[in-house]
Amino acid sequence: MGEIKFKKYGRVVLLLFIVATLYLGYKISVVSFDYDLEKFFPKDDKETDFFLSYREKFSSDNDFILISVESNNGIFNEPFLNRIDSLTKEIQKIKNISFVNSITNQEEFFVSSFFTVSKPYIDFTDFSPKRDSARIYKNEELINSLVSKNAKSICLFIKHKDYISKYESDKLIVDLNNSLKKYSFHNFRMAGRIIGQKYYIDKMTFDMSLFIGLSAFLMILFLFIAFKSLWGILIPQVIILSSIIWIVGGMGVFDQSINIVLTVLPLIMFIVAMSDVIHLVSRYLDALRVEENIFKAILISVKEVGMATFLTSITTSIGFFSLYFVNIQPIKTFGIVMGIGVLIAFFLTFLILPILFNIFPGPKYIIEKKENHFWTKYLSLFFIKIINNKRIISIVTGIVLLISVIGLSKINTNNFLMDDLKDNEPIKLDFQFFDQYYGGVRPFEIAVSIKDTSYSVWSNEVLNKMDSIEMYLTKYYGVSIKNSLVKTLKIANRSHHSGNSDYYLLPKSQRKIRKYRRSIRLVDGGDFVNSIIDSSENIARIMGTIPDLGNKIISEKNRELFQFINANNLDDILDFKLTGSSHLVDKNLKYLSISLVKGLGISILIVALIIGFIYRSYMILLISIITNLIPLIFIAGIMGFVGIELKTSTSIIFTIAFGIAVDDTIHFLGKFKYELLKGKDKIYALKRTYLTTGKAMILTTLILCSGFLLLIFSSFLGTFYLGLLLCITLFVALIADLTILPILLLVLYKPKLMRK
Structure with a gap:
């Protein structure tokens, strides 16, 4: 394209760019934050399909709120209980509340052959702290459910409508x-799902605002240091800010919300776009020093840095795109969005910046570039030391890798409900309180299905087997059972024996079970029984909560549970199936390591094919892969030794780090090949490459690390570790590129004879 056509069509393209940016900027207003637990369920999975079908039969296991109110003088004082009762009645009237269970609205039933009477546990007409507390504490289903064992607090169980919107919640x-x-x-x-959801979304909003502010500050600082002019600050900002607007606005166009992982999007987009812009602007200003014609200076800069920047953008985007193979929807979304964002940053940099160069040529007076003796001096010394000590460096690298592999073997996979929050966060302390005093907030569900159709859930044999399971769950697993058919029948049996707690047992005869069944079916017009057994009476529900012990401990408890079932032959006529929202999240985490290795392997394979195609050398391909696996193995070792667990937030470190770290290797190999093509011998080509690309690699890594280091200011521990570990990984990658890569090229690579 000639200069005249470039100017003519450039203005048209710029106009279209402005219109598109304004439109996408408007679409940002419709982008919302999302913290939907179901997005972490495994996709295309039989257990997920089972749970969704199971939930339709009953109700959601996670749409409730717990409110604990403490009293310094103990809970059995009349003014306090009166206020609790008034609070209970008022909450019951709030929109979207289905029901409220409070110790002040619960009654004990006494059934005789002739009549049924009920008596409230808290009798405000004849209040007696001693008598009422004694009645409450003899009924075990109330302790650590509606009242704490130490009588210092009361808990309100509030069931709200399932799947209410963010606005309604x-x-x-x-x-x-x-x-x-x-x-x-x-x-x-x-505590509760919507409580956690609101807290997380508020934190996500704060984090994103913080990262945008820090990114803006860092962007201006870096641009000023790099170009030291108002032009050098303002023109690059157009591309950097537009890249962020385009990707976030694009999410609005496709109705894609921002999940907890995507809160880092503005910062990573800033880092990626900044790298592209600095490469092009630096080369353009260099060209202006020797070329008076602006159009020719633009052509030179695009030609010289375009291909290398394109390749690094491709490899970085591949690192992000490989996260698609992690079977966790928020991670998939993050990988796709960020991969597209990297390509958008490259596209806008090389499409719009040259047009802006033409309209706003730059500083009229460009200071002649001076030889940087500092970099030349120390990089030369460093290169000589590396070549002279290659044996020692290789041995040290081998020892470090061996130690890192040992650390890698110590990495654990684990997950907690409040995993990403720091220990001093108020909501985390609240959830821990419920874990300690009220059996926890984490949902626990077992679906009990009848194998032999000659039985039903009301059959004595079936109920006895279910009772064995519930006793095991309570005693050994730590489940606080909130609702089940067995528990309901035990309460009914006690009621038929004048409230005597000795009869909190399953009725022994089938005749009594049939008698109690008629009464239970009438409770709440039949709605109650439908919450614990399905319409066919072949599936029963055991519903409860457990403390948030973490995926690792719970997986071990699940294994022991099924050992107990098999050892006691409880599954001869019954099928016991763990299900529920928390169980599905745990299950997905089990596949995390496999999908992570798969995604990383695909990323490495694609990058290897690209490098192999460009350099047409299997040895170059092998050398580049070895060099870039070193920082990944090192950071995995650090995680293992320090005890940083592999979870949703930390799993993405490896693929992102590989995609970014390989960029420096590509630049180094590109310059090395260029020097060889000039007819230089291998050692001279290595030295020239080292001196010319070493400075750029160090500065680029400093920019990347400075950007990622901002993530340590996040409210979320996962994001904190992401920033810290990425910085360490990229720093180790730089060391590997400046030490191991030259040694491997010197020892292993045999260049063919090349013409000058």
């Missing part, structure tokens, strides 16, 4: 807080 939380303040309750704690 936020409104519900506001109404609950207002009700608590109205009755002067200040020492209270709340």
